[in-house]
Amino acid sequence: MLEQRDLLNHPLAGPFWQAASEGKLVICTCATCEVDIWYPKERCDHCNQEAGWRELEGRARLLSWTVVERALNPNFAVPYIPALVEPLDAPGVQLVTWIKTDFRDELVCDMVGHVAFDVIRTMDGKEYRAPYFEPASQQGA
Amino acid sequence: MQQSLAQLRKKAGAHDWGAAADLEDISGEVAIVGVGETAFTGASHRNNKAMALEAIEAALQDAEIPPDSVDGLMVSFGIAEQLNPQDYRDHFGTAQDIWFSDQGGAMIWAATCAHDAAMAIRAKQASVIVNVFAVDWASGRQQGSASPGDWHASESLKAALEMPFGWHPQPLYFATFMRRHMHEFGTTEEQLAAVPMTFRQHANSHPGAKLREKALSLEAYLDQPMIADPFRVADCCLISDGAGAFVMTSTEQARDRPKPPVVVAGVGRGMIEGAPYISQQKRLTATPQTFSAPWAYAMADITAKDLDVIGVYDCFSGTALMQIEDMGLCQKGAGGEFAARGNLHFQRTRSQGGIPCNTHGGLLAHAYVLGISHVIELVRQVRGEATNQVEGVEVAAYAGFTAEESSTLVLRRDA
Numbered sequence: 001m002l003e004q005r006d007l008l009n010h011p012l013a014g015p016f017w018q019a020a021s022e023g024k025l026v027i028c029t030c031a032t033c034e035v036d037i038w039y040p041k042e043r044c045d046h047c048n049q050e051a052g053w054r055e056l057e058g059r060a061r062l063l064s065w066t067v068v069e070r071a072l073n074p075n076f077a078v079p080y081i082p083a084l085v086e087p088l089d090a091p092g093v094q095l096v097t098w099i100k101t102d103f104r105d106e107l108v109c110d111m112v113g114h115v116a117f118d119v120i121r122t123m124d125g126k127e128y129r130a131p132y133f134e135p136a137s138q139q140g141a
Numbered sequence: 142m143q144q145s146l147a148q149l150r151k152k153a154g155a156h157d158w159g160a161a162a163d164l165e166d167i168s169g170e171v172a173i174v175g176v177g178e179t180a181f182t183g184a185s186h187r188n189n190k191a192m193a194l195e196a197i198e199a200a201l202q203d204a205e206i207p208p209d210s211v212d213g214l215m216v217s218f219g220i221a222e223q224l225n226p227q228d229y230r231d232h233f234g235t236a237q238d239i240w241f242s243d244q245g246g247a248m249i250w251a252a253t254c255a256h257d258a259a260m261a262i263r264a265k266q267a268s269v270i271v272n273v274f275a276v277d278w279a280s281g282r283q284q285g286s287a288s289p290g291d292w293h294a295s296e297s298l299k300a301a302l303e304m305p306f307g308w309h310p311q312p313l314y315f316a317t318f319m320r321r322h323m324h325e326f327g328t329t330e331e332q333l334a335a336v337p338m339t340f341r342q343h344a345n346s347h348p349g350a351k352l353r354e355k356a357l358s359l360e361a362y363l364d365q366p367m368i369a370d371p372f373r374v375a376d377c378c379l380i381s382d383g384a385g386a387f388v389m390t391s392t393e394q395a396r397d398r399p400k401p402p403v404v405v406a407g408v409g410r411g412m413i414e415g416a417p418y419i420s421q422q423k424r425l426t427a428t429p430q431t432f433s434a435p436w437a438y439a440m441a442d443i444t445a446k447d448l449d450v451i452g453v454y455d456c457f458s459g460t461a462l463m464q465i466e467d468m469g470l471c472q473k474g475a476g477g478e479f480a481a482r483g484n485l486h487f488q489r490t491r492s493q494g495g496i497p498c499n500t501h502g503g504l505l506a507h508a509y510v511l512g513i514s515h516v517i518e519l520v521r522q523v524r525g526e527a528t529n530q531v532e533g534v535e536v537a538a539y540a541g542f543t544a545e546e547s548s549t550l551v552l553r554r555d556a
């Protein structure tokens with residue numbers, strides 16, 4: 001597992017983690033071509049200009065998830081819920097994220113929710129401030 | 142609908158969520174003339190090279206080919222301690238030149254190696270080519286060394302954008318995709334259960350299958366705790382030690398062998414856009430078999446309807462289910478219902494609406510040797526010498542898989 005500082009300084013994913021540490025969700029994009037570049041790359045495939053980053057509003061659609069019940073990954077205490085979500089304002093981008101286990105009974109594919117931030121603590125003592133998916137309230141705020 | 146390679150080539154430029162590799166038409170040029178395997182076990186502390194040599198000895202014996210006639214060797218680049226030409230010569234006490242490729246082995250390469258072998262034979266680089274695969278992950282797991290998740294954990298963007306969320310190892314990816322399949326198509330747990338249950342039935346009557354003695358009822362399946370929902374233990378592949386090998390020659394040369402040649406009729410290879418990141422696959426409920434199967438069928442001049450028996454890479458029940466759909470053997474999304482009707486059983490032939498699948502038990506119940514035994518089993522099916530023999534086999538297909546890539550190998554009885 002990478003240390004938090006390795007994530008913050010990662011040559012391609014660094015800006016994602018820096019933004020997350022400030023409670024913001026950003027993705028790699030080409031402003032000229034107006035296309036998102038995910039996973040991030042140094043340059044745009046279309047125009048070869050240096051890629052940039054843009055901030056998202058933080059609402060997303062839940063593509064799918066799994067509740068991990070068996071300790072397949074030694075760095076995470078079970079149960080935990082990794083998930084794939086698509087930001088509403090970045091169609092086609094698929095973010096790997098996580099869901100807090102107290103939401104497990106509310107989950108349905110394609111439900112819309114918010115991206116919030118909290119600290120992930122791994123079994124090997126790493127801590128990351130990371131985006132997670134929070135289902136929109138069933139009461140419908 | 143039957144499609145030609147020319148039609149598929151024209152379509153290949155169109156934007157889609159993946160594409161087929163532009164493989165040369167080698168239909169009918171090579172045949173498999175010998176197959177061999179080691180015993181399949183849990184942690185055995187057998188060495189990969191020793192297991193590979195044992196499998197090769199068995200394959201050469203099956204083909205009745207002396208070791209000094211072999212002039213081509215294909216192995217896997219991705220697995221530690223695979224055989225090289227010098228190991229081969231040292232073991233057999235021979236001195237020949239050996240054409241070598243590390244684009245062989247199992248997974249997708251158990252299919253694509255036949256294409257590469259045909260090209261090498263065409264170019265007169267070799268004439269008798271052995272493809273071999275050995276794995277010791279059962280021992281590796283016990284020692285905490287090599288494991289199937291190693292590569293996935295080391296890749297830079299996976300490490301930075303997936304590992305921090307615990308999206309690792311592979312069971313999680315495909316559990317996530319299977320959950321989506323259940324949502325989109327209404328696939329149920331009971332339907333999914335039909336995949337491991339049918340493969341287990343095959344293993345129960347297959348000598349050498351690791352789970353030969355263990356039956357699996359629906360009640361027992363549903364009683365198993367979840368590993369990563371919707372996958373239970375029975376939905377996930379075994380971890381094994383073992384090796385398999387097969388010998389390829391030109392079809393002409395193959396006709397001189399004592400056993401009937403099993404002809405390579407078609408090969409396909411498909412890859413998702415955005416590889417190697419399957420988290421970015423744009424169709425979560427499908428596999429790149431969607432692209433490889435049509436290519437192999439076009440090369441073989443067949444449609445899915447012509448297949449009599451299949452071997453499908455089943456690292457997880459759900460990936461087998463999706464690949465069966467993507468091979469065109471039932472409607473997309475209907476795989477659960479199709480499997481639950483018993484259609485994958487070896488006695489449910491095509492004329493009865495089935496497609497016998499993984500008649501040796503597959504990765505879920507036979508052994509986790511990453512597909513090399515799937516091909517070996519299909520060779521036996523085409524020859525008519527399988528234990529769970531399907532009646533009247535003319536055409537067989539193997540569906541190989543790595544996640545971001547799939548491959549398809551069509552085999553047929555010699556005309």
Ligand SMILES: [Zn+2]
Nearest residue numbers: 030033044047
């Ligand atoms: Zn651009």
